[in-house]
Amino acid sequence: MQVTRRVFTSGLAAGLAAPALLRGAQAQGATIKFGQVVPITGPAAEAGKYAMAGAKIALEKVNKAGGVLGKQVEIVTEDDQTTNPGAVLAFSKLATNADIVGFIGSIRSTQVHAMAPDILKTAKPCMFGGTDPTLTKLGNPWLFRCRPNDSYSGRVIAAYGLEELKLKKWGIVHSTDAFGTNGMKALAGALEAAGVKPVVIQGYANQSQDFTPVVLALKQAGIDVLGSYFTFENDLGIFARQLRQLGVNAPWVGSPSIVNVTALKLAGPALYNTFGVADYAEDSSPEAKAFADAYRGMMKVDPDNQSSWTYDAVNLLAAAINKAGKTDPQAVREAMLSIKGFKGAEGEYNFDQNGDGLHGYNVVQNKSGKIVFSKHIEFKD
């Protein structure tokens, strides 16, 4: 056969189009795929294991209940190496896979910020766990948050101290990084909205070896309740010990790090009787309890928020696609926004237009090293 220019051009066109057509055919294939960006290497590798386990438990549950649109669901994971460039690379790798209909992003706000432009370009729903309030105000319609954002933690700390403990002479200690500063502003703002001005606010730089000046400032101000935003558990541990040693025994309501496993181990009795806000608390609901049982069965350790949010993320994504009746991203987005009263391990999801699913926190108490659920505080806005 003589190869004319026309035959050559059509051959070339067919050759170029074939992979895309094949991919299209596969997308109609046997399974529905979710992509998960997760730390498999680097400092958060341990937490990454928990995140994968949470997603896996939800996956088994979804598949057992008949899957999504009658098909089984599969999760494709990529390592973010616990770095921002790693997260961007991992997401773009997943984004090139046209079979993937939705993503589970990172628990770290900084990584979600880094991935956000690519998520916008890919134009498919991405569930994430970072709690920086600005993330859902970027104008990115594909971001859906599966944990309460930090503006709620500040309001919950203030509400618990003012209404439950009925204490008014507040001291605030916070890390001077983005997390700690925004948290302090949210807490101070919530207190001032209630007509209470903190008597002392002390910032500290991460990895401080000594907190004597901070503790002495709290002591001199004569606080009767302490609110705190600590980023690293070792700072929290050193501070807690010095606080008690130097004789400050005021009730203390802290950001989530105050009740995490590492902080309990490092500070020991210095944290007894403190309160903390926690997005995941085992005894907060039957759903949270069911997740805890499943998680313990699989991992042999207690669950925490590293795994509970990915569990909710997979369940929500599956529910939204089923509700939409198709995998078209726009339809899934609309279905997600219309989800009301979805009971997850972290709490009850009611997505607002920004993509925030949860609007409250649990308050828990450290009773001799054991974390006990105290109260759930929910806001309507």
Next chain:
Amino acid sequence: MDLVLQLLFTGIGIGSVYALVALGFVLIFRATNVVNFAQGEFSMVAAFLMVIFAVDLGWPYWLSALLSLGGMAVYGVIFNLGVYYPLRHRTYLPVIISTIGASILVTNTMLALYGPQPQVLAPVFETPGFNIGPVYLDSQYLLIIAVTIVLVAFQYWFFEHTLLGKKLQATSQDKEMASLLGIPVAAMIMITFVYSALIGGLAGILVAPILFVSIQMGGTIALKAFAATIIGGFGDVAGAIIGGLALGVIETFGAAYVSVPYKDGFAFLVLVLFLVFRPQGLFGERVAEKA
């Protein structure tokens, strides 16, 4: 007044830690003319050894401390042979880069073995501390201050009144001359590395119950200790001690009376002021005089 005394105690306590690590810096600098950027990791490795012996294996504290220090002596030998010895005839730059490489390697090895979560090491004494009047004295800090005093006295005696100490001094002053006089220079440098690893390790073991044991603990302390050696006059033992103590006190008071978030800033501000106005440090000789 109570406040001042409390701050002074804390400042001297934390300053003693800087001083101990600074001593290690100075000894290696004097012997090899090179700054060892893996000095902080000596403390970190020793603290992890303590975790292995005292926590994981549950052996008695004193035995664990002895074994950890023994481990540090071996570590000093390996460090000397692997990081310094092959480059000993080169200029200072390859050696410095070699120490930075060693620091990265050791930090990441510990990360791979123990993960990023800090570990807990119990303090030496069961009583965490006590009050004298209004001032709270942390027993671990008291121990650190006591050990620093003893070590400084020991070091003075060792370098000024023993033959080995004098040989080490001779080596650090002029290697060629020392060699001509029959002093085994390579062995002397090896001993210096071992001694430096021991002091750094001791600092790590002492500070671990306060700061916890983590891969970044070495880096944080070493940076301050480095500043202390420059303030004291690089290469001067007394300078390192006084520089460390001064730095601890200055940053504690600066934090209390000016600003807590800029605590680290005060330490480095003092460092910059010294570099600009008195680069030879408190006790250092002028470069011209030295030549």
